[in-house]
Amino acid sequence: MRRINTITLIGLFMLMRLSVMAQSDLLLSNPGLNVGSYNPASFTDNGMINLQLLARQQWIGFPDAPSLQRLGVSSFFENRPMGMKFNLVNQVAGKEITRQANLSYAYRVHFSGGLQLTMGVSAGIYSRMIKFSELVFYDGNEPLIKPDESYFLPDFDFGLELQRDALTVGMAANHITTSAPKATLFKIPAHNHLYLAYRLSLSDDATLQPMFSWHKQGKLNVFQIDANLNFNNVFMAGLGYRQNDAFLLHVGLNVNEMIGFMYSYDIGATRFSNYNSGTHEFVLLVHLQKKSAAFLSPRFID
Numbered sequence: 001m002r003r004i005n006t007i008t009l010i011g012l013f014m015l016m017r018l019s020v021m022a023q024s025d026l027l028l029s030n031p032g033l034n035v036g037s038y039n040p041a042s043f044t045d046n047g048m049i050n051l052q053l054l055a056r057q058q059w060i061g062f063p064d065a066p067s068l069q070r071l072g073v074s075s076f077f078e079n080r081p082m083g084m085k086f087n088l089v090n091q092v093a094g095k096e097i098t099r100q101a102n103l104s105y106a107y108r109v110h111f112s113g114g115l116q117l118t119m120g121v122s123a124g125i126y127s128r129m130i131k132f133s134e135l136v137f138y139d140g141n142e143p144l145i146k147p148d149e150s151y152f153l154p155d156f157d158f159g160l161e162l163q164r165d166a167l168t169v170g171m172a173a174n175h176i177t178t179s180a181p182k183a184t185l186f187k188i189p190a191h192n193h194l195y196l197a198y199r200l201s202l203s204d205d206a207t208l209q210p211m212f213s214w215h216k217q218g219k220l221n222v223f224q225i226d227a228n229l230n231f232n233n234v235f236m237a238g239l240g241y242r243q244n245d246a247f248l249l250h251v252g253l254n255v256n257e258m259i260g261f262m263y264s265y266d267i268g269a270t271r272f273s274n275y276n277s278g279t280h281e282f283v284l285l286v287h288l289q290k291k292s293a294a295f296l297s298p299r300f301i302d
Contacts, residue, residue, distance in 0.1 A: 024217045025174065025191060026068045026091060028056065029248050029264035029281045031211045031226040031240065036085075037070065038193055039172035040104035041120030041159035043083045045076040051286040058266075059276035066093040074104075075290070081108040087124075095134055098188075100126040102155060115164045122157035128186045151186040166199040180218035192216045205232040226250070236262070245269060246279065260285035 028034040033054065035042045044050045052072040059065035069090045076083035085104040091097070102124025109117045129150035136145075159172035174191040183189030195213035202208055207230045215222040221243075228238030228250060240248035246266035254260040266279035 024220065025188070026056065026058070026066060026093075027215060027222065027224070027242070028054070028068075029240070029266055029279070030250055030252075030262055030283065031195075031197075031213065031224070031228070033262065033283060034213070035170065035195060036072065036074070037087065037089075038157070038174055038191070039120065039159035039161060039170055040085065040122035040157050041106050041118040041161040041172070042170060043074055043076045043085065043106060043118070045083070046287065047076075047078050047290070049073065049075045049288040049290060051288065053284040053286075054281070055283075056279070056281040058279040059268075059272075060278055060280065062276040064094040065276065066091070068092075076106075078290075081110070082106060083108075085122075087122075095131040096185075097129045097131070098126060100124060100155065102157065104157070113164070115162070118161045118163070120157075120159045120161075122155075122159075124155050125152055126155045126188065127152045128188070130185065149186070153187065155188075166201075168195075168197045168199075170195050183218070189218055202229075206230065224248075241269075242266075246273075254285075258287050260287075 025038065028037055033052070036044070036052075050073070052070070052074075054068070054070040054072075056068040057065070058067065071088040072085065074083065074085035083106045085106070087100070087102050087104070089098075089100040091099070102122045104120055104122040106118050106120035109119075111117070127150060129148060131148050132146035133148050154177070156176050157172065157174045158176060159170065161168065161170040163169075170193075172193045174193075175188045176190055178187045178189055180189045193213065193215050195211060197209055197211035200208045200210075208227065209230070210227045211225070213224045213226075215224070222245070223243040224240060226238055226240035226248065228236055230236050234254050236250065236252035238248075238250035240250065242248065246269050249265045249267070250262070251264075252260065252262040262283040262285065264281040266281075267273070268276065268278060
């Protein structure tokens with residue numbers, strides 16, 4: 001008769017979670033940053049090169065808890081209605097490691113009345129590895145060792161974002177080549193996102209932006225609502241709630257026009273919160289000025 005030790009049970013528990021949950025991309029806590037991570041049509045249009053370094057650690061104190069690191073580089077061109085973005089993601093959940101790299105292109109169309117529509121597409125690759133070698137099974141007194149498995153697959157995303165004055169509405173579809181019924185432990189299923197945000201002016205120096213978002217993967221539906229206060233574009237504070245998951249706290253500080261920091265903390269709203277100390281998310285934002293184009297002429301050597 002097969003006998004499974006405690007470590008194996010923990011591993012099996014994590015793998016069961018992988019087959020249900022970790023096939024999903026981790027949702028970031030800060031709503032503005034989350035949108036940019038899954039929608040290729042969402043850009044920071046400030047005329048600069050924008051770098052984003054993010055580190056997220058879920059379920060502090062729980063063994064093999066999910067974690068994520070992300071590097072994002074984006075820029076929207078000043079004289080042309082288009083932009084490009086590069087994302088590099090490393091995600092670990094239990095004995096599973098997922099790495100993604102993709103390049104996004106977006107094109108913006110302007111309509112009368114200040115309405116603008118941005119369309120974006122993304123293409124790249126992802127790799128998924130299951131570290132079976134760290135899971136120990138026993139058949140009688142003999143350990144059963146299974147080698148690690150990994151796969152590389154192409155990846156494609158699509159997104160739209162509609163803006164008019166203070167209103168933003170967007171949608172995105174990720175991993176569009178794999179429908180939910182065709183998903184496996186190594187094939188990420190399609191994800192769908194929809195969001196709506198409205199920026200309210202409270203005074204000359206303060207704005208309030210409520211935001212509602214919906215995320216779907218197969219039969220899994222997640223709703224999130226947030227409200228962020230922005231003071232003179234220097235300090236930000238906000239609250240949020242992710243359905244059947246956590247309450248969210250956000251704070252941010254722009255040191256100057258080039259450097260900003262953001263932090264989010266998830267307070268668990270389920271019984272599982274008794275077994276961990278919450279989730280931390282840290283973000284460093286760097287905005288770099290573009291080099292101005294130089295006009296070269298033989299007259300310069302006169």
